[in-house]
Amino acid sequence: MSSQPPAPTPAKPPTAQRSDRELRADARRNRERVLRTAQQLFATDGLGVSLDEIARRAGVGPGTVHRHFPTKEALYLAVATDQLKQLVAEAEVLAAADDPAALFTLLSRMMANGAENVAVKSALVAAEFDLRTAAPDVAADLTRHVADLLDRAHAAGTVRDDLTVDEVMALVAGAFAAIRHAGAETSRKRSAHIAQIILDGLRPQPR
């Protein structure tokens, strides 16, 4: 322990951190396969699906799943952050444009995705696993963007005065649930309608 081996100090550079580059080709492909499969199964069958089932459907062995994602929570969080990043990217594009209706556009996108997007759902809810603890930066990014757009909408008077970011987030999560019921097995038209109803509730009310 105390004796440090000569350490050949090989030509190998420190390699810094294990980037994705370090992964072998097939490993990287299998990792992606598992991730995709998990995302789909989580969305359709809920979090109850067993890891073995995911492995089977992905065409890999259970051990492979465990190597890439040491625990079920890790796999779930990987799926969640992956989906969240896409949403944050969209938010940034919308934030760039100077459109007072940008908030509604973003929320529409979130609601549309959310139904098949377990990640976002739990990004706010933390139903089983706590994503905000595991990847606080990504979740916070999304909230920040929403807050920003909400402020602008407030200034423009396109939303009701009494409306906080937390409430908006909660309502988006609620929209997921609502759409899941009515829209999962029916048409997308109905999903859009439900989203519209909730968005209408955000507007300034005639009183």
Add this chain to the structure above:
Amino acid sequence: MSSQPPAPTPAKPPTAQRSDRELRADARRNRERVLRTAQQLFATDGLGVSLDEIARRAGVGPGTVHRHFPTKEALYLAVATDQLKQLVAEAEVLAAADDPAALFTLLSRMMANGAENVAVKSALVAAEFDLRTAAPDVAADLTRHVADLLDRAHAAGTVRDDLTVDEVMALVAGAFAAIRHAGAETSRKRSAHIAQIILDGLRPQPR
């Protein structure tokens, strides 16, 4: 099999069906205990709670739980139908009064209850167990009342034209989810606010 025993035809009357009267006093009390405990634990910790945990908290043995409710699904459905019946009762009272705003009153009640009311949630969603199959009459009763009040509201012009019963039910379920996030650990005031936002979305929109 083919030979029917003489059947002593005892003095015992047919007893018709085993009413609650047939239960012994302590049995009836324990059943109630389990039901209450299950309702509470389902609401706070979700459906993941083990039956042993419910039994322990209720102060009874696991065997007792199983005797009254042969399976976990049976216990859950008992809790659900119990809560649903209360809601149906409220609906009937509201239906009797001739108030065009009755729909909103009922929905408010549903949303307020729902957050701590796993039953209603799954009455519409059938998240894990299917309540509409197990107790179709009760669930249908509630839907019928809502549909009735919705019709009246349509006639009175207090709700938007494009609104179906299914959508209303879905939105109520969505409200549960929204309230659960924002309201579970915060104040009831916020819960009411979220419910109000959703209800405002149901009103005729200025267009």
Add this chain to the structure above:
DNA sequence: AGCATAACCGGGGCGCTGCTCCGTATAGTG
């Protein structure tokens, strides 16, 4: 092309959960 090695596959342990059985205690009845 050959070799060192990283990654794969699949079976098995470990813990937990839902469910069942049987001796014991207690409520209800004459």
Add this chain to the structure above:
DNA sequence: CACTATACGGAGCAGCGCCCCGGTTATGCT
């Protein structure tokens, strides 16, 4: 007050899900 039947409690069983460990296969480098 004694007797019967009913309900209780806790130990035990089977099944499943998550996780780890062998031998084997495929990959990337020289």
